[in-house]
Amino acid sequence: MERVEELADQILSQFAGLGYEINRDEVIKRLKLLLYEFKVPESEAVRTVRNWIIKEYGIPREKVVEAPLVKIKDITKPGQWVSLKAKVVQIWDSTSPSVSQVGLIGDETGIIKFVIWAKSGKGEVEEGKCYLFKNVVTDSFQGRMQINVGRTSEIVEIDEDIQLPPREIEVIGALVAIQQNSGLIQRCEQCHRVMTKGICPIHGKVKGYDDLRVKGVLDDGENVYEIILNEGNIKDLTGIDLEKAKQIASERLDRNAVLSELKRILLGRYFKVAGVRGGRYLLVRRVEKILGVKADEVDKLLEVLA
Numbered sequence: 077m078e079r080v081e082e083l084a085d086q087i088l089s090q091f092a093g094l095g096y097e098i099n100r101d102e103v104i105k106r107l108k109l110l111l112y113e114f115k116v117p118e119s120e121a122v123r124t125v126r127n128w129i130i131k132e133y134g135i136p137r138e139k140v141v142e143a144p145l146v147k148i149k150d151i152t153k154p155g156q157w158v159s160l161k162a163k164v165v166q167i168w169d170s171t172s173p174s175v176s177q178v179g180l181i182g183d184e185t186g187i188i189k190f191v192i193w194a195k196s197g198k199g200e201v202e203e204g205k206c207y208l209f210k211n212v213v214t215d216s217f218q219g220r221m222q223i224n225v226g227r228t229s230e231i232v233e234i235d236e237d238i239q240l241p242p243r244e245i246e247v248i249g250a251l252v253a254i255q256q257n258s259g260l261i262q263r264c265e266q267c268h269r270v271m272t273k274g275i276c277p278i279h280g281k282v283k284g285y286d287d288l289r290v291k292g293v294l295d296d297g298e299n300v301y302e303i304i305l306n307e308g309n310i311k312d313l314t315g316i317d318l319e320k321a322k323q324i325a326s327e328r329l330d331r332n333a334v335l336s337e338l339k340r341i342l343l344g345r346y347f348k349v350a351g352v353r354g355g356r357y358l359l360v361r362r363v364e365k366i367l368g369v370k371a372d373e374v375d376k377l378l379e380v381l382a
């Protein structure tokens with residue numbers, strides 16, 4: 077059978093499953109036109125024909141449940157309707173009440189940002205777990221691709237261990253900035269989101285627990301990377317663990333004292349960070365301090381030597 081007929085039958089079977097009988101000749105005609113005349117890539121041609129069918133036959137969009145399964149590296153254009161299997165690698169603080177969750181997901185081909193919109197009413201995902209993200213829409217925000225989980229999307233946990241991109245990079249750079257929401261922070265007991273002044277953005281005034289983290293920017297002279305250091309990383313680099321941080325806070329009667337202390341020790345220093353890159357983010361796997369001096373001190377040394 078010709079490839080075009082195969083594609084046509086795949087499309088037809090999806091709609092047949094929904095109880096719609098679609099004119100096969102029409103579908104083949106359109107596929108041929110797109111593939112051979114306009115030289116459109118196969119996935120794009122299929123998407124276009126599906127959209128035509130949905131419109132032509134007046135099929136409610138939410139009834140059509142099978143967006144094509146893609147890999148993250150294939151997500152290059154906004155407005156595509158796709159499904160993908162991915163592992164949640166990082167969840168960020170959501171700054172907007174219209175966003176339920178935001179963070180990074182990955183498969184063996186790449187890492188991409190995801191946004192679960194609050195109005196989608198979709199369940200929450202957890203770091204380290206794998207999911208099928210069904211019927212999500214690709215989008216481009218500030219020049220970078222992301223996927224949006226909306227009302228017609230579905231998130232299904234899957235029993236598969238999805239590997240992240242095998243290529244780990246190593247970056248040697250200076251930590252040039254540490255964000256204010258770093259140091260001794262409080263997380264919501266229910267959803268683990270970072271709380272501000274005892275308020276969870278979702279659950280309001282609830283009980284929280286303490287955690288230690290640094291959100292910062294690493295600059296290697298060529299690129300800047302956003303990194304997050306967890307308690308383990310911070311302990312390795314500074315000797316300060318959660319207990320020590322709480323002690324600092326209670327001694328100085330100020331939780332911000334921890335952030336000041338971490339800034340004093342870490343800011344401007346050089347680190348070697350090994351991790352996986354996703355856009356401007358570097359997912360830290362290992363981090364070590366490489367020089368005992370700060371960046372501005374190196375500049376001074378170089379001036380003296382010149």
Ligand SMILES: [Zn+2]
Pocket residue numbers: 264265266267268269276277278279280
């Ligand atoms: Zn919460």
